[in-house]
Amino acid sequence: MTVVARLSVPAAEFELGAALAGVEYVEVELERVIPTGPEFVPFFWVRGASVESVDAALAEAEPIEDAEFVDRAGDALLYRCRCGRDDASVVTGLERAGLTLLSASGRGGRWTFDVRGDGWETVGAFREFCAANGIDVRLESMGPLGSAGDDADDRLTDAQAEALVAAHEAGYYDSPRRATLAEIADDLGISRQSLAERLKRGTHNLIEAMLAAGSGPNK
Known part of the structure; x- marks a missing residue:
């Protein structure tokens, strides 16, 4: 995608x-x-x-x-x-x-x-x-192609994008998992509950954006 x-x-x-x-x-x-x-x-x-x-x-x-x-x-x-x-x-x-x-x-x-x-x-x-290489990069936003015009409530926020990428890079979505929510939350400097909510809402927004962009099943 x-x-x-x-x-x-x-x-x-x-x-x-x-x-x-x-x-x-x-x-x-x-x-x-x-x-x-x-x-x-x-x-x-x-x-x-x-x-x-x-x-x-x-x-x-x-x-x-x-x-x-x-x-x-x-x-x-x-x-x-x-x-x-x-x-x-x-x-x-x-x-x-x-x-x-x-x-x-x-x-x-x-x-x-x-x-x-x-x-x-x-x-x-x-x-x-x-x-x-010691470059201080900041992820401002991220989403599927075509999501830029979606409703603001359904776009991936900076915090959600950061959480999803951090979880992916840490191996949270691997099987078996290579990191826990607590470990990732500690790295991000937020609570476990806040991280879980960002991942939940971010995943929802990604799916909504993907469907709106015509990238879902049978599209």
Whole structure:
């Protein structure tokens, strides 16, 4: 089953976010990302900053090359550049996990990524990559493809998504189980009762979203 997820990392842990750390801006939004071996080529909009400040920041950023101001639309500046990446970068992690980057934006010191993958395990693989490389990733939301327009009460919340992924990664759903509710709840810093409720409600919302997306039996 195809899933979509929203993940976020501190701006300093994403190459472009780190490059623009010294620029006062409202928001940065990726327009398009083209992976090219050890590099990726992003087109991105910077809102609320001057051309001079962005040019200066990109010129001094070590992983950024061939940065070019392309166009302007109101207070939004369109740029493109070549950005180096290493084996521990966020873009490398997304690629290795089998996740497709749908959109990305930076605001308030964090970058948020909307991604699509073939199954829940792709999101888990990316989280494992981040943990292994010291990247502070946060799962904001997750659900089956097509669930984004569902009623708010039937969408997977951040807390439910975190609980479901943690339970899956810990082996709670394995047979035999490799972790108990109490152990997982302790890792998350919540009570066993709270975890059980999140798993129950999260499972319900996943099934509702799957059926609404036409992925249920006989669909």
